[in-house]
Amino acid sequence: MGLLAGETLGLLAVAVAIFLLLVDLMHRRQRWAPRYPPGPMPLPGLGNLLQVDFQDPRCSFTRLRDRFGDVFSLQLAWTPAVVINGLAAMREALVHRSEDTSDRPPVPIFEHLGFGPRSEGLVMARYGQTWREQRRFSVSTLRNFGLGKKSLEQWVTQEASYLCAAFDDQAGRPFSPDALLNKAVSNVIASLTFGRRFDYNDPRFLRLLDLTEDLLKEETGFAPEVLNAIPMFLHIPGLPAKVFPGHKAFMALLDELIAEHRKTRDLAQPPRDLTDAFLDEVEKAMGNPESSFNDENLRLVLADLFPAGMVTTSTTLAWGLLLMILHPDVQRRVQQEIDEVIGQARRPEMGDQARMPFTMAVVHEVQRFADIIPLGAPHMTSRDIEVQGFLIPKGTTLITNLSSVLKDETVWKKPFRFHPEHFLDAQGRFVKQEAFMPFSAGRRSCLGEPLARMELFLFFTCLLQRFSFSVPAGQPRPSDHGVFGSMVTPAPYQLCAVPR
Numbered sequence: 001m002g003l004l005a006g007e008t009l010g011l012l013a014v015a016v017a018i019f020l021l022l023v024d025l026m027h028r029r030q031r032w033a034p035r036y037p038p039g040p041m042p043l044p045g046l047g048n049l050l051q052v053d054f055q056d057p058r059c060s061f062t063r064l065r066d067r068f069g070d071v072f073s074l075q076l077a078w079t080p081a082v083v084i085n086g087l088a089a090m091r092e093a094l095v096h097r098s099e100d101t102s103d104r105p106p107v108p109i110f111e112h113l114g115f116g117p118r119s120e121g122l123v124m125a126r127y128g129q130t131w132r133e134q135r136r137f138s139v140s141t142l143r144n145f146g147l148g149k150k151s152l153e154q155w156v157t158q159e160a161s162y163l164c165a166a167f168d169d170q171a172g173r174p175f176s177p178d179a180l181l182n183k184a185v186s187n188v189i190a191s192l193t194f195g196r197r198f199d200y201n202d203p204r205f206l207r208l209l210d211l212t213e214d215l216l217k218e219e220t221g222f223a224p225e226v227l228n229a230i231p232m233f234l235h236i237p238g239l240p241a242k243v244f245p246g247h248k249a250f251m252a253l254l255d256e257l258i259a260e261h262r263k264t265r266d267l268a269q270p271p272r273d274l275t276d277a278f279l280d281e282v283e284k285a286m287g288n289p290e291s292s293f294n295d296e297n298l299r300l301v302l303a304d305l306f307p308a309g310m311v312t313t314s315t316t317l318a319w320g321l322l323l324m325i326l327h328p329d330v331q332r333r334v335q336q337e338i339d340e341v342i343g344q345a346r347r348p349e350m351g352d353q354a355r356m357p358f359t360m361a362v363v364h365e366v367q368r369f370a371d372i373i374p375l376g377a378p379h380m381t382s383r384d385i386e387v388q389g390f391l392i393p394k395g396t397t398l399i400t401n402l403s404s405v406l407k408d409e410t411v412w413k414k415p416f417r418f419h420p421e422h423f424l425d426a427q428g429r430f431v432k433q434e435a436f437m438p439f440s441a442g443r444r445s446c447l448g449e450p451l452a453r454m455e456l457f458l459f460f461t462c463l464l465q466r467f468s469f470s471v472p473a474g475q476p477r478p479s480d481h482g483v484f485g486s487m488v489t490p491a492p493y494q495l496c497a498v499p500r
Contacts, residue, residue, distance in 0.1 A: 034391065035389065035390055035391040036073060036390065036391060036392075036393075037068070037069075037071045037072050037073040037082050037390040037392065038068045038069070038072055038073065039064070039068055039072045039073035039074055039075075040064065040067075040068075040074070042074075042075035045077065046077060047074070047075030047076050047077050047078065047079075047229075048074045048075050048076065049076055049077060049225070049226070049229065051064075051074075052074065052076075054220075054225050055484060056484035057375065058374050058375075058401075058403050058484070061083055061085070061399075061401050061403075061404070062404075064083070065083075065085045065401075065404065069085075069388075070084070070085040070086040070088070070089045070388060070404075071083070071084060071085070071089055071387055071388045071390050071392075072085075074399075076225070076229045076397075077226075077229030077230050078229065078230075079105070079228075079229055079397055080393075080395075080396050080397065081378075081396065081397040081398070081399055082387075082390075082392050082396055082397070082398055082399070083398075083399045083401055084387065084398055084399065084400050084401060085401045085404035085405075086404055086405065086408060087405050087408060087411060087434065087435045088388070089387055089388045090400060090402070090404075090405050090437070090441065091441065092387050092388060093379075093385075093387050093398060093400070094379070094400065094440065094441045094442035094444075095441050095442050097385050097387070098442040098443045099382075099443070100381060100382055100383050100385045101379045101380075101381055101382075101385065101398055101442070102127040102379065102382070102442065102443045102444050103126055103127040103379065103380040103381070103382045104124050104125065104126055104127065104377070104378065104379065104380055104444075105378050105379075105380040105397040107124055107228055108227065108228050108231035108234055109219075109224055109227050109228055109231075109234065109243075109244070110124060120134075120292075120297070120300065121134070121297065121300035121301055121303060121304040122134050122135065122138060122300075122301055122304040122305070122447070123304045123308065123377055124377065127382060127443075127444075129290075129292070130292040130297075133291075133292045133293075134292055134297070134301060135447060137277075137278070137281065137293075138274070138301065138305070138447055139447055141274050141277045141278075142192060142274065142447075142451065144277070145192050145273060145274065146192075147192075147450055147451055147454075148450055148454075152191075152192075152451075152454070153349065153350055153454065153458065155188065155191055156188055156454060156455055156458045156459070157347045157348065157349075157458055157462065159184050159187050159188055159191075159197065160184070160347070160458055160459050160462035160463070161347070161462070162184065162187075162200070163180060163181070163183075163184040163459065163462075163463070164462060164463065164466045164467070166180045166183075166184075166200060167180065167463070167466070167467060167497045168466075168497075168499065170496075170497060172496055172497065172498050172499075173496070174472035174475065174494040174495070174496055175494055175495070175496075175497075176492065176493065176494050176495075177317075177318060177321055177495060177497075178314070178318055178492075179209075180200070181314040181317045181318055181459075182209050182310060182311070182314045183198075183200045183205070183209065184314070184459065185309070185310050185313045185314040185317070185455060185459070186198075186205070186208075186209060186212075186306075186309075186310040186314075188309070188451070188455060189305060189306055189309030189310055189451075190306075191273070192273060192274055192305075192309075192451075193273055193274045193275055193302055193305055193306060193309075194257060194261070194273055194275060195272035195273030195275070195276070204253070204256075207253065208250075208253055208306075209310075211246055211249050211250040211253060212250065212306065212307045212310060212311065213311070214245075214246030214249070214250070215246045215247055215250045215303075215307060216307060216311060216485075216486035216487075217246070217485065217486055218243065218244050218245075218246050218247060219486060220485055220486045223243055224243070227243065250303065251299055251303065254299050254302055254303060254306075255299065257275075258275060258295075258298060258299065258302075261275045261276065261279070262279070265279065274302075274305070275298070275302065278293065278298045278301065279298070281293040282294060282295060282298065305448075308446075308448060309448055309451065311486070311487065312372060312373065312446075312448075312452065312487065313452050313455050313456060313459075315370070315372050315487055315488075315489050316366060316367055316370055316372060316452075316456060317456065317459055317460065317463075318489065318490055319366050319369070319370035319372070319482075319490055320362075320363070320366040320456075320460055321463070321469055321495060322478060322480065322490045322493055322495075323366055323369070323418050323480065324464070324469050325469050325470055325471050325478070325493075325495050326418070326471075326477065326478065326480055327418060328470070330362060330418075330420060331464065331468070331469065333358055334358065334359050334362055334461075334464050335464055335465075335468070335500070337356050337358050337359050338356070338359065338461055338464060338465050341355045341356050342461070342465060344465065344500075347462065348457070348458055348461040348462055348465065350454060350457065350458070352461070353457060356461075357424060357428060357429050357430035358420065358424070358428070358430075359457075359460075359461060360423070360430045360457075361420040361421070361422070361423035361424050361430055362420045362460075363456050363457055363460055364420075364422075364423045364432070364436060365418060365419065365420040365422055365423060366418075366456075367436075367438045367456070368406050368412075368422065368436060368438065369417075369418045369480075370482065370488065370490075371402070371403050371406045371407065371438070371482070371488055372438070372482075372487040372488045372489070373402065373438070373487050373488075374401065374402055374403035374406075374484075374488060375399055375400065375401060375402065375403070376400040376402050376440045377440070377444070378397050378398065378399055378400075379397070379398040379400060379444065380395065380396065380397050380398060381393065381394050381395060381396045381398065382394060400440065402437060402438065402440060405435050405437055406435065406436070406437070406438065408435055411433070411435040412433075412435070418480065423436075439452070463497075465500070466499060466500060467497040467498060467499060467500060468497075468498050468500055469495050469496065469497055469498075470495065470496050470498070471495065471496075472494055472495065472496050473496075475494065478490070478491065478493035479491045479493075
């Protein structure tokens with residue numbers, strides 16, 4: 001009897017192995033298609049998962065690009081992917097073929113976190129009616145609440161004054177600027193989404209910031225990649241809750257803020273912010289099952305806008321201050337330009353940019369050098385396309401290696417060094433470069449780009465108008481090598497802010 005059971009188990013194991021091999025071969029079949037991009041040989045079942053360092057894929061992609069060229073393929077378990085590198089291939093894929101490459105691949109972990117067909121948020125929404133509806137709404141609503149107008153500019157400069165006061169409280173002592181930068185930038189997006197600013201010591205505000213960082217950490221690394229590539233693991237009881245505890249807590253806090261909005265909302269008055277405007281659209285959409293304006297999607301849209309509006313800009317500012325203490329000559333030139341154009345008697349304004357070419361060059365070079373989102377968000381082809389002579393089938397995930405453009409040795413004179421002259425011509429005038437695409441490109445480029453540009457210029461100039469920044473006495477010179485996580489952040493550092 002035992003022998004029979006053993007034989008049965010052996011046959012079952014062989015059958016499972018054959019089944020998995022057939023599935024693996026089925027998912028590899030497009031590799032044999034004519035003109036499919038070349039790539040490393042995948043392992044059965046795992047594909048190329050072990051050949052990519054998910055703690056920092058940039059090095060892996062650089063090596064593979066050297067072997068296979070600007071357009072190469074990977075097999076991530078059973079998911080076919082193509083990595084796009086270099087300015088020419090990136091523009092061809094994201095700009096010239098934008099209609100065909102604007103979809104997003106399915107993300108199984110998000111389905112377990114509450115995303116559905118009519119509730120997809122913004123960043124990872126599939127390219128279709130839901131995304132168009134939400135993108136149009138978000139862009140127009142942000143404009144209505146001041147984006148590109150003097151009112152929001154004044155809000156940002158007012159928040160910059162609170163930030164400067166918090167820096168002043170450090171009394172020239174060494175401190176890490178990260179937490180204060182997060183608070184200031186978060187209050188700008190809070191003004192647009194929740195119609196208010198939070199005191200820097202508000203306990204709920206501090207919890208919101210902590211949960212935002214937890215949420216971003218949970219979405220990166222090897223575990224999420226494996227769960228997305230092999231989604232059957234998500235059905236293991238209790239596993240998603242253990243891997244993504246921050247998501248649940250973050251959403252619960254958003255629910256509190258939305259519930260408060262409902263209680264304080266005055267239907268006789270115009271909407272106070274994006275949340276009110278969305279609730280108005282939810283009421284208009286009552287009875288329309290095709291509409292993406294529903295309570296669940298409000299949570300997801302806010303869950304996209306708040307982290308994206310906070311962490312990217314504050315991280316870039318943290319890079320900016322780090323680079324100023326590492327390059328005091330650049331800091332002095334920026335301050336000289338601030339003194340000549342703005343002086344000390346008034347706050348910076350967006351209109352000052354035209355007369356501040358060196359400061360503009362520095363802000364752009366900070367973004368290029370920092371390269372905080374080197375791979376952007378994944379795209380997916382919605383039909384068969386051709387890029388750089390290679391045929392990429394419908395349904396293929398596209399990984400956009402933006403770092404390969406921002407650090408392209410054929411475009412930038414000193415791609416791996418901080419060099420503001422990348423954005424200046426021979427006469428010292430500011431020049432924007434085609435290879436500058438930290439916000440990605442095409443139809444799925446970052447919708448918050450205008451807000452980020454405003455914040456970066458105003459916060460940066462306000463800080464350098466008020467303070468001189470330096471490495472604390474007795475501390476080693478900080479590193480300018482980033483730490484790869486949910487984005488590329490500076491290694492922890494401290495600085496001294498001395499009033500000018």
